[in-house]
Amino acid sequence: MPLLNISGVQVSFPFEPYACQVTYMEKVMESLQKNVNGILESPTGTGKTLCLLCSTLAWLESRKAQTELNRQVSIASIMGEQSIQQDVEKLSKSLQSSTGLTWGGSEFAVPKIIYASRTHSQLNQAVQELKRTAYNSVKVSVIGSREQLCIQEQVRKEPNNSNKVHMCRAKVSARTCHMYNRLEDIKKNSDARSLIGNVIDIEDMVTYGEKQRVCPYYLARELKNDADIIFMPYNYLLDPKSRKAHGVELQGNIVIFDEAHNLEKICEDSSSFDLTSTDLATAIEELAKLSEKIYELTKHEDQSLVEMTDSSTMPEPEFTLEDLLRLKATLKDLENKIDEIPVPSNGKGVTKPGMFIFELLRNVSIGFDTKNFLIELLDKIINYVSQDALTGFSTKGAGLTKVCDILKIIFCRDLSDGGSMQLHMAELAKSYKVHIQKTEPKKFQKITSWATNSSTSDKTGKTLSYWCFSPGHSMVDLMAHGIKCIILTSGTLSPLSSFTLEMQIPFPVTLENPHVIEKHQVWIGTVNKGPDGVTLNSNFETRYTPTYQSSLGNSIVNFARIVPNGLLIFFPSYPVMDKCIEFWKENNIFNRISQYKPVFVEPRGKMDFQDAMFEFYNKINDPSLNGAIFVAVCRGKVSEGLDFADENGRAVVITGLPYPPYMDPRVVLKMQYLDEVKRRPNVKHLTGKEWYRQQASRAVNQAIGRVIRHRQDFGAILLCDTRFSSPDSISQLPIWVRPNVQKCQNFGQALKEITVFFKTAEQKMPASKPKKKIGIKTSPGAYFLPTTSRSAGPTNIAKAGRVSDHVASLKHIKDNSNNYSKLSIQYEGGSKASSSTQEIKRGLLGALTDSECKSPANDSQGSPFRLPPDKMVYKKQARKKITIKKRGETDSKSSAADILDDVPATVKSNHLQTAESYISEVKKVLYGDRYKMFSKALVDYKKIGDFQQLTPVLVGVFTEDSELYPFFREFYRFVRPKDKCEYDKLCKSITGTGCGYRPEDSILRKRLQTDNSLKADDITCxxxxxxxxxxxxxxxxxxxxxxxxxxxxxxxxxxxxxxxxxxxxxxxxxxxxxxxxxxxxxxxxxxx
Known part of the structure; x- marks a missing residue:
């Protein structure tokens, strides 16, 4: 791998970097060396994750070397070895300059890198990226929830995460979780890191845990102790209670937020809550039920009742009946106090300053002096009702959990010694507003089936909201814990000035990176008028008028006609989208659009959405069609997290500015709060209107990022709203598109320029690949795909010639141990066990199973785990049949079984070896989701036999790069005989070389082998x-x-x-x- 000198640090990079990548790594180094915060924007497709990991870990290696030298200097000075001391001090100064003077030359601590992203899937992709670098020997830990990591069957079945948490804690405390107990036993004799290896992700830990019956959740927490880099979702880092629960240490460490465009909302949400009358009523009911149960247990102690209630198996409560009754009375008082708050009947609710929450709680004796006792009591109660023996409560405690969580949010920071309580509360509450609003009865329903009818269920309830309006509240809290520096990065952070003001912490290092593409690869323009001359303006006054909807629809008809392949259309909101589509269908516009491309509309449900995306990609791949259209909304599922590279998305149409709902109480209060802060003296901050515009611009930028996904991609961005023409709107766009914005005064001009753009782009850019080549792709980001395979070892060299989109499967493939039987089935041929009369079903899928069962710790040595005996699938010995032959019939008419029996055992053994070797090599070049797509396709092909469903997946994973063509051709030997001819033609059309098809390859040898008795009967009976x-x-x-x-x-x-x-x-x-x-x-x- 090329070694780059970035600000004095040697960085190993997988290939020769682009100029913007070097700039990005220089900014990362500047932030780390100067020990200051940085905010870095780099467009999708520029490889920011790879650059971030390589530069950060290179700096960390230098820091480790510096601290070791510091120790040697100290030892040399003590021993009085002057010559050695001088050499070591000289080298130490050199390392100190590379790691940064602000860290100090005498410090011995090595910081940890805490890498946070929005979702677990994004974190897994970052880990896969890390595995492909020269830094794949660093120690990694991935912190996940019990939802992803717990393998205990009873805990897994719990309906919500809160129940999982408390049941898990109860089992661990009672030593009834065998997986946790086994982990504790293993830790006594060996190091947890030695069990599983260095670079692991969530899937690796779950696989290891299921095989070894070890708890992955607590294993991940154990690995955190010696990790160099810790991956975790945002909320684990920003939420103080989650931070404490997972033991996340911040002091002296470095924090990186990837995909940080979501950070503002997540910071505010993690510090806010909504407490409904339902929540309080549920908590009171839970206490009432539990009080009755505890009272019965303490009242009757005779043996018969003990046997009836099975109290011998019940845990001993750590609280008293008096504790329960007092807590119930407190919550009842709080419910009454909230009911007494006057709320106007106009539906707008009433707003109070943040300090109101402390006044309200003080009236029911809840404050800083009692909060610790209450939180500990609530935790004990929730743990108690989560015990297995209390079957009536095992899935309950939702109301008490909500009360406990809100107390932790309100009293998130303790008073410092000698401080003023009043000033402390004012400081905590300054970023908050309290909002009380009536809740309609239909929205106010009991969430527990066992709860009795309460008087509140028949009346209008209330929702008490405690909203944080400053994301800086969480960021300031992070910095207060002694973090060395924070780096925020994303592809869409513009405008940076307003983003940094919202964070309320300084960012001395900033970057707005250009794209790696050339000017002829993107066309962006404002389309102010439709083909009928009507101004396109999706504001509140015009968006539902027939004139606007008709003009927009006719514009889409023309775009569908001239844009090749995939076309994306984004609406500001679901209501606007629904009304437009309804109008188009009633006025035949929708049919006219569909004449050019099939149209898919973003559904609300998760499963429906996945089905829609699957069908969309199928239509894109259909050579008989001119692509497809996907209609979606900004801030929806399509606008973030999905990949529309190449033919999947050649143009994106933005139909309006997606402002937040103007009359939403939280939006109104946010704008009021910002205006109040702006009026304070010596304060730099956004106004409410600036924030409101910024929200729309950031959503537009996110949608724009769906199209241009890598260096060889091209596409058009059509801003179909006259408001995009204003200088203020253009200034909010990403820096890489701002200079290229075209202002089209009429629709004809726009249509002409778009047509010319696509003709030019198709001439200058590489020829489009066959449509069959496009696989099913989704991705929250981009990555760089090496053109040669490499193993996990750090010494192998990998090169890449282009940027490629980072794809992930739309289908969530679970790692289920029951799938062993599905994967241990061969297509044709087999091997006989030399030491057993039973024959194991083997072949390509058998090799796939063995490959997936390898230990992560030993993967580099290639030592496979054998399948557990209970997971192996054995072939039943064929039943012998009596064959009746005609008199005089000779042995020349030997049966098919006889023919197969003549096949030497070495041939079958070689077939097995070939399958295992093939799968082993495939695992080296396919990673994460792509390998799962390949594995899933094999299982589906075996189960359904749909060759047309198999080939797009194989084409998608093996033909992105010509280096992978041999794997595509080699798969021929595993294709079913009846499909071999078609596969040979497909391979020749794509790679230029066939697979050596022969007519005899289409003979179904498996049928002859497995049905030998049938064939014998067919000949002789x-x-x-x-x-x-x-x-x-x-x-x-x-x-x-x-x-x-x-x-x-x-x-x-x-x-x-x-x-x-x-x-x-x-x-x-x-x-x-x-x-x-x-x-x-x-x-x-x-x-x-």
Whole structure:
């Protein structure tokens, strides 16, 4: 790998970097060396994650070397070895200049890198990125929730995360979780890191935990102790209670927020809450039920009642009945106090300053002096009701959990010694507003089936909201814990000035990086008028008028006609999108659009959305179509996290500015709060209107980022709202598009320029690949794909010639141990165990299973784990059949089974070796989600046999780079015989070289092997003797009868026809396979 000198630090990079990548790494180094905060924007497709990891870890290595030298200097000075001391001090000064003078030359502490992103999937992608660098020997820890990591069956079944947390804690405390106990036993004899390896992600830990029956959740926490870099979601870092629960140390460490464009909202949400009357009523009901249970247990202590209530298995409560009654009275008082707050009937609610929350709680004796006792008591109660023995409470405690959480938010920071309580509360509350609003009865329903009817269920409830309006509240809190520096990075942070003001901490290092693409690869322009001359303006006054909706629809018709391949259309909100589509359908505009491209509309549901995306990509891949259109909303699922590289998205249409709902109480109060802060003396801050405009611009920028995904990509950005033409709107766009914005005064000009752009781009850019080549892709970011494979070792060299989009499967593939049986099935051929009479089903999928069962710790050595005995799938020994031959028949008519038996064992062994070698090599070049797509495709191909569904996946993962063509061609040997001819043609059309297809390759050898008895009967069984069975399909004498699992008996020709077509029983249409058939022997007269 190339070694780069970045600000005095040697950085190993996978390939020769672009200029913008060097600039980015220089800014990262500046932030680390000067020990200051940095905010860095680099467009999607410029490899910011790779640059961030390489530069940060290179600096960390230098820091480690410096601290070790500092120790040597100290030792040399003590020993009085002057010559050695001088050499070591000289080297130490050199290292000190590279790591930064602000860290001090005499410090011995090495900081940890805390890498935070929005979702676990984004973190997994960052870990996969790290595995492909020269720094894949650093010690990694990934902090996840029990939702992702817990493998204890009872805990997994809990309906919500809160229940999982408390049940897990209860089991660990009671020593009833065997996975946790096993981890504790292992830790006594070995180091946790040695068990699993250095660079691991969540999937690695879950796989290891399931195989070794060790708790992945607590294993991850153990790995955190010696980790060089810790990956975790935002909320674990920003939420004080989550930070404490996961043991996250901030003192002296470095914090990186990737995809930081979401940071503002997450900071505010993590410090806010909404407490409804439902929550309080539920908590009171829970205390009432628990009080009754505790009272019964303490009142009756005779043996019969003990046996009836099974109290011998119940945990001993750490609280008293008096504690429960007092807490219940306190919550009841709080409920009454909230009910007494007058709220106007106009539906707008009432707003109070932040200090109101402390006054309200003080009226019910809750304050800084009692909060610790209350929080500890609530934790004890929640843990108690989570015990297995209390079946009536095992999934409850939701109301008490909510009360506990809000107390932790309100009293998040303790008073310092000697400080004023009043000033302390004022400081905490200055970023907050309290809002009380009525809740309609239909929204106010009991969430627990066992709770009794409360008087509040028939009346209007209230929602008490404690909203934080300053993301800087969380950032200042982080800095107060002694963090060395914070780096924020994303592809869409513009405008940086307003973003930094919101964070309320200084950012001396800033960067707005240009893109790696050339000017001819992107066209961006404002389309102010439709083809009928109507001004396109999606403001509140015009967005629902027929004139606007018609003009916008006719514009889309023209765009669908001239834009090749995929077209994305973003609306400001769901209501606007729904109304427009409804109007288009009623006025035949939708049909006119569909004449050019099929249209998909973003659904609300998760599963429906995945199905829609799957169909969209299928239409894009269809060579008979001119692409497809996906209609979505800004801030929705499509605008962030999905990848529309190359043909998947050649243009994006933004139909309006997606401002937040203007009358929403939280939006109104946010703007009021910002205006109040702006009026304070000597304060630099956004005004409410500036923040409001910024929210729309940032959502637009995020949508724009869906199209240009890598250096070889190109596309058009159409801003179809006259408001985009204003200088203020243009200044809010990313820096890489601002200079190129075209202002089209009429629709004809826009149409002409877009047409010319695509003609020019198609001439200058590499020729489009065949449509079959496009796989199913999603990605929250971009990455750089090496053109050669590399192992996990740090010494191998990898090179890359271009930027490639980082894709992840739309389908969430779970790592389920029950899938062993699905993966241990071969397509054709097999191998016999040398030491057993039973034959293991092996082949490509068997090799795939073995490959996936490798220990992460030993993966570099290639030592596979063997499948556990209970997971192995064995072939039943074939039943011997009597073959009746005609008199005088010679052995020349040998059966198919005899032919197969003549195949040498070495041939079968070589086939197995080839399959294992193939899978082993594939794992080296496919990573994470791509390997899972490959694995899932094999399973589906075996299960369904749909060749048309298999090929797009293979094309997508193996033909992005010509270096992977051999893997594409090599797969030919594992394709089903009936599909080999078509696969050979496909391979030749894409790679230019076929697979050496021969007609005899289409002979189904597996059928000959597995159905040898059927073939023998087919050749030699005389037909003059009736079998005694009638085929239930053709109603003729079944000369060779076979019975399926459904109980129906058909002749072999009918079964063969069924297997060659739809693979269902000809009678009842239930799915059936050859292995499900049982031969029926003669039921008629005995043979002579």
């Amino acid at each position: 005389p037909s003059k003797y009736p079998s005694g069975y009638t085929c239930e399909c053709c109603q003729k004498n079944a000369e060779r009868p076979f019975e399926a699992g459904c109980g129906h008996i058909c002749c072999f020709p009918c079964w063969r026809t069924a297997f060659d077509t739809d693979k269902v029983c000809p009678v009842c249409k239930q799915p059936v396979r050859r292995r499900h058939l049982t031969a029926k022997y003669f039921a008629g007269p005995e043979l002579e």
